[in-house]
Amino acid sequence: MVEELFEREGIFVLGLVFSLIVLMISVGIGAFSRRLTRTLGDYYVAGRSIGALNNGLAMVSLALSLTTFIGLTALIIQGLYVAVAVYAGFTSAFIALLILAAPYLRRHKSFTTMAFISERYYSRNLRIVSVVVMLVVSILYLGGNIKGIGIVFYYLLNVPEAYGILVGGLVVTLYVVMGGMFGVTYNQTFQTIVLIFCLMFPVAIILQQLGADGWAFPPLGYGNMVPDMQEVMPHYFWPMVEHPVTYIGIVLGAFFGIIGLPHFVMRFFTVRDAKEARWSTVITVFLVGLVNTTVYATGFAAVYFMQDKGIYGEVPAAHYDYMVFVLTNALAGEGWLAIAIAGSVAAGLSTVSGLLMIMGAGLIHDLYGSIKPEVDDHKKLRMSYWAMLAVGIGVTIFSLDPPEFILEAIMWSFGIAGASLGVPIVLGIWWKRTTKEGAATGMIVGFLASIIPCFFILIMGMDPTEIPIPVISTYLYGPLGWIKVFALAIPLSFILTVVVSWFTSEPPQEVKKSVDVMHGWEDYQEERYNGLGLPIAVIVFSILIIASLFTLYDTFA
Amino acid sequence: MKDYKLEVWLTVVCFILIVIFGGGISSFFVLGVDIFFEAQEAPADFELGDTLYVVKDYVLGFPLHYFLMVVLSWLGVTVVGIIWSLAMDRLEERQKS
Numbered sequence: 315m316v317e318e319l320f321e322r323e324g325i326f327v328l329g330l331v332f333s334l335i336v337l338m339i340s341v342g343i344g345a346f347s348r349r350l351t352r353t354l355g356d357y358y359v360a361g362r363s364i365g366a367l368n369n370g371l372a373m374v375s376l377a378l379s380l381t382t383f384i385g386l387t388a389l390i391i392q393g394l395y396v397a398v399a400v401y402a403g404f405t406s407a408f409i410a411l412l413i414l415a416a417p418y419l420r421r422h423k424s425f426t427t428m429a430f431i432s433e434r435y436y437s438r439n440l441r442i443v444s445v446v447v448m449l450v451v452s453i454l455y456l457g458g459n460i461k462g463i464g465i466v467f468y469y470l471l472n473v474p475e476a477y478g479i480l481v482g483g484l485v486v487t488l489y490v491v492m493g494g495m496f497g498v499t500y501n502q503t504f505q506t507i508v509l510i511f512c513l514m515f516p517v518a519i520i521l522q523q524l525g526a527d528g529w530a531f532p533p534l535g536y537g538n539m540v541p542d543m544q545e546v547m548p549h550y551f552w553p554m555v556e557h558p559v560t561y562i563g564i565v566l567g568a569f570f571g572i573i574g575l576p577h578f579v580m581r582f583f584t585v586r587d588a589k590e591a592r593w594s595t596v597i598t599v600f601l602v603g604l605v606n607t608t609v610y611a612t613g614f615a616a617v618y619f620m621q622d623k624g625i626y627g628e629v630p631a632a633h634y635d636y637m638v639f640v641l642t643n644a645l646a647g648e649g650w651l652a653i654a655i656a657g658s659v660a661a662g663l664s665t666v667s668g669l670l671m672i673m674g675a676g677l678i679h680d681l682y683g684s685i686k687p688e689v690d691d692h693k694k695l696r697m698s699y700w701a702m703l704a705v706g707i708g709v710t711i712f713s714l715d716p717p718e719f720i721l722e723a724i725m726w727s728f729g730i731a732g733a734s735l736g737v738p739i740v741l742g743i744w745w746k747r748t749t750k751e752g753a754a755t756g757m758i759v760g761f762l763a764s765i766i767p768c769f770f771i772l773i774m775g776m777d778p779t780e781i782p783i784p785v786i787s788t789y790l791y792g793p794l795g796w797i798k799v800f801a802l803a804i805p806l807s808f809i810l811t812v813v814v815s816w817f818t819s820e821p822p823q824e825v826k827k828s829v830d831v832m833h834g835w836e837d838y839q840e841e842r843y844n845g846l847g848l849p850i851a852v853i854v855f856s857i858l859i860i861a862s863l864f865t866l867y868d869t870f871a
Numbered sequence: 872m873k874d875y876k877l878e879v880w881l882t883v884v885c886f887i888l889i890v891i892f893g894g895g896i897s898s899f900f901v902l903g904v905d906i907f908f909e910a911q912e913a914p915a916d917f918e919l920g921d922t923l924y925v926v927k928d929y930v931l932g933f934p935l936h937y938f939l940m941v942v943l944s945w946l947g948v949t950v951v952g953i954i955w956s957l958a959m960d961r962l963e964e965r966q967k968s
Binding site for chain 1: 936960
């Protein structure tokens with residue numbers, strides 16, 4: 315039974331046709347956008363000309379990657395309530411991005427997050443450090459997404475994932491290289507419309523086939539199926555299988571991770587002004603929430619289906635990433651499967667393009683620009699084309715050996731970005747007293763505190779409770795228990811940034827003035843964003859969060 | 872109150888709300904398990920321990936806590952975002968004038 319469900323024979327012609335249409339439109343948009351690209355500003359930030367609606371739609375597809383389609387369903391099968399809580403955190407994170415960072419970064423007039431860190435902390439070295447961090451988190455994020463493209467191509471062509479990775483990776487590289495940020499933005503807007511349609515309609519059909527009364531509105535349409543689920547799986551809706559600090563870890567990783575992930579922040583550098591940045595985020599969170607709540611229904615449907623067929627527990631974990639297509643094929647038919655696959659292609663391309671953009675920009679604008687500041691913009695623009703091409707090819711090859719669960723790599727990416735980039739960005743905006751020494755300490759310690767456990771758990775595949783870091787390993791129990799790493803790394807980064815800043819010299823006056831400018835003030839007042847309340851509150855809550863990680867252990871183990 | 876202090880306090884309040892709506896609420900469900908669940912003795916063959924937590928209340932067929940998490944993390948935070956953005960639009964107009 316299990317083998318029958320996952321078996322593919324021959325080429326899936328209908329799916330291939332729909333996917334090729336999406337691919338050709340994407341390349342066409344990239345080619346058209348090349349005409350709009352004249353300057354370095356056009357290439358990196360679309361000339362700062364993008365409106366709120368366009369930017370909001372573009373950010374939706376940037377957020378809703380293949381992990382949404384495929385990975386979240388797989389994660390729900392594995393983690394049940396906790397997995398849904400993870401995505402609840404991701405959805406809310408956009409408002410954290412809105413109120414803590416987005417409009418302020420837009421007023422700062424940087425091209426990239428790394429440029430912001432360099433200028434705010436008056437340090438060329440920190441720019442280089444942040445580029446390194448950006449490359450690490452982007453590769454983690456990309457590896458998961460490009461694997462998803464491989465899965466899609468397995469369904470289209472019945473070929474090994476590696477071929478799909480090669481084709482998908484090279485296509486997206488092509489349109490990013492050609493069109494720059496204009497191409498990326500317009501493609502992401504197109505892909506948002508495609509993926510919302512291609513996700514919600516098949517899920518509605520699936521729910522209808524399974525007997526959901528409210529199938530026409532998937533986010534809240536499966537309530538009548540809950541009693542059946544509770545009968546066979548009473549723990550599906552249990553939050554108490556986890557220590558309560560796990561959910562705080564999710565929030566911290568999501569909220570500060572989205573601020574630290576450069577490809578999200580880069581979207582705000584493309585809008586016309588701070589007001590457009592605010593409202594584009596509101597549009598984004600509403601649409602992202604609509605899609606994510608639909609995927610909660612998909613995950614529920616997948617578990618329900620597996621229980622109903624008696625195959626829950628028999629399907630290998632490595633196949634969970636395929637379940638959304640198995641479900642669509644079994645319950646909605648090949649026509650809807652073709653549409654779902656086309657939507658997946660759109661979702662995958664949009665996120666990969668955004669990541670390639672920031673990686674290319676980071677290498678040329680930030681890294682090369684720091685080493686050779688005298689190079690003119692025209693030469694940087696020409697080099698950017700080659701950098702994008704090299705990054706695209708390099709990441710495609712790197713992704714040929716991807717992680718087992720695509721969403722876990724992305725969750726790690728969020729947490730590491732949060733601990734090393736999100737913290738200095740937020741404190742740099744809201745507390746004038748944050749110094750380069752404080753930021754450097756927080757960034758480096760936050761990075762190490764998250765990347766080292768990531769290496770053991772994600773890369774080496776170790777059980778989180780057995781990693782050779784005794785101070786924390788004991789407490790990483792439970793489904794997705796490793797998320798608690800973020801409840802240590804991010805507060806630690808905050809504490810060190812604040813404490814070291816207090817003991818080092820104040821930032822230069824121009825830097826302090828730039829904080830007022832970011833908040834929209836034309837004049838300068840020393841007292842603004844310079845009090846004791848925020849840093850003290852940050853330290854107190856950070857200590858409380860870390861302390862709670864090590865308490866109540868016996869209650870929840 | 873000075874405008875920048877209003878900005879800071881509004882942001883703090885909104886941040887607390889989204890922390891709760893976005894994930895902190897699940898911590899509350901764990902710590903306040905008796906509010907949402909009734910603990911019963913689990914069947915002998917139940918693999919997850921001796922206690923069965925039975926949901927007390929439902930909304931649209933969903934367990935109350937699950938419904939709250941789904942709706943607040945989507946619509947709740949959207950409303951917070953709208954309120955914050957409207958307030959910041961007004962502050963920006965005052966700054967310009």
